[in-house]
Amino acid sequence: MAKSDTRRHKNGASQATSPYLTADERIALGRELRNTVPRMSQAGWTPPKDRRDPVELLSDSNEGRILSLIPIRFGRMSESPFAFYRGSAALMAADLATAPTSGIRVQACGDAHLMNFGGFATPERNVIFDINDLDETLPAPFEWDLKRLAASVVIAAQHLELRRSDIAQVASDLVRAYREQMVDYAGMRALDVWYDRIDLQKYEDRSGDPAVVAVARKRMAERIEAARRKTVPDHLYPKLVSQEGVAPRIKDDPPLIFHPTEELAPGLTSGYAEAIASYRESMPEHVRTLFDRFHLFDMAIKVVGVGSVGTMCAVGLFMAADNDPLFLQVKEARASVLEPYAGKSLHPNQGQRVIAGQRIMQAASDVFLGWTRGNNGRDFYIRQLRDMKMSVVIEDWDVGLLRQYGRMCAHALARAHARSGDAAMMAGYMGAGQTFDEAIMEFATEYSAQNRRDYRAFVSAIREGRIQSTVGN
Incomplete structure (x- = not known):
């Protein structure tokens, strides 16, 4: 049987190069x-x-x-x-x-x-x-x-x-x-x-x-x-957003949803301009064309899951026009729990690690997937919030x-x-x-x-x- 030379790919798997x-x-x-x-x-x-x-x-x-x-x-x-x-x-x-x-x-x-x-x-x-x-x-x-x-x-x-x-x-x-x-x-x-x-x-x-x-x-x-039936404009928007003056704002529901301080989320006063620009650059060019139609109106911390609780997770409200909202989930990406035993990621940003793995493993991925780094040095990945996402209830x-x-x-x-x-x-x-x-x-x-x-x-x-x-x- 012919032996195969191998090379290490970015996904970490060994792939035969020669011979076939x-x-x-x-x-x-x-x-x-x-x-x-x-x-x-x-x-x-x-x-x-x-x-x-x-x-x-x-x-x-x-x-x-x-x-x-x-x-x-x-x-x-x-x-x-x-x-x-x-x-x-x-x-x-x-x-x-x-x-x-x-x-x-x-x-x-x-x-x-x-x-x-x-x-x-x-x-x-x-x-x-x-x-x-x-x-x-x-x-x-x-x-x-x-x-x-x-x-x-x-x-x-x-x-x-x-x-x-x-x-x-x-x-x-x-x-x-x-x-x-x-x-x-x-x-x-x-x-x-x-x-x-x-x-x-x-x-x-x-x-x-x-x-x-x-x-x-x-x-x-x-x-x-x-x-x-649970469309974003008709279901999620009225559930999460209140109209305060002329600007829509995500409803506070502490301790599960709340607006952060500048100390907790550096970049608040600038509207997270640097992080959003970095996120935009991580997306394919055709998706940027779509994303540029939307503008950030509000951002709030939102507690999710079990293992993710306590990490810096947030939801951002973007609007293209009245009755045209986009909710993006911003999740902190920390080093994988596998890293001490399987080796470090080859990606410089942990959010990029998550997105790269997601695109490899999933049959189809959210169009708004991307990553960024906050002013606090934390890495994040971003996707749509609840785009017809269905989880099971086993009870x-x-x-x-x-x-x-x-x-x-x-x-x-x-x-x-x-x-x-x-x-x-x-x-x-x-x-x-x-x-x-x-x-x-x-x-x-x-x-x-x-x-x-x-x-x-x-x-x-x-x-x-x-x-x-x-x-x-």
Whole structure:
């Protein structure tokens, strides 16, 4: 078998330069990796003896956040083990770095839990299903994302109080869906992989239960129709904006929405002119033509998510004319939680890192994606706020719906990984049988127990007053 020279690309993945290798040869290379990293070495979870205290690590991750918002972050995380898992990506990144890795790198999401997938509108106004939060994206081993996703479905199933046998089935089904989808991508043309997308209005899953698929499709249709009705001028604008004199202004709703001081947001007095100009330069020329129609009217801090709470996140109100608003979400981009273990980003701006990863991993991205740096030295990325964005609410789900949703997430993750990584090598490493599925399922099940232990330690720290928590925001 011919050996391949490699070069390091900006996305961090190694790509063959010479000589050419067929898909079968790359599948064989993936199989060979099992000799050094057996698939069953991916199974199970045993915390290392020198594992850091989870409360200490989470407290360290608050560095640079807005101090008054940290109790809200911890309050949201304290609601349940599932909520805690959503906010503790840094904890799991440290744990994944201690486990064996295949060495096959992709553009990783870095925080691939169930709630970071969902539906949103493409620039062509189609509604697709994809990863919709890539704050932590960075090149890393492909199985790190898969392990986090599999663990999240186990923790979600436990949150729903499903039977233990059902929980194991949902997890192994998710991994199998990822593996089988990667096998399909291994045999596809490169452009076909790149153009593939999950259209919510046409979604089919031949391996799913037809009755469950029908229910899921009905719910999707209802969510899509509801999202279409919630247009920015008719729904979001009156919800977020009040008219004060001749100028519209974002409504304050502290502590979740409030106008910052100059000290908190340097550039306020100048209308963030430098940051907006830098953001404009990050966009393609044709998008600048569109963006130049809009003018900034107001900017306010807006608390979002779980893991992002306390970072400098804001919403900007731009207007092209009366009844022609544009809301842009401005999110602080910090170093990825994967960086200490997977290597530093090659991008000089962390916002640029997020946008580059987003464009690689998503089938379609928001037209207003861009990045900038504030006068306070913080990096930011920018996108539209809630452009038909649909996230799930799992509280009333049964095992069938969770299983179906897990398969959809697995499909989206496999497609995202196949765009930047070598699908044939990944398929070769995982194989055609259930060995890999069972290994990742075992890891996910055992790691869910670690998550519960960490959650209990976290709640105890709140009760003892070692960390502050505000519940109800």
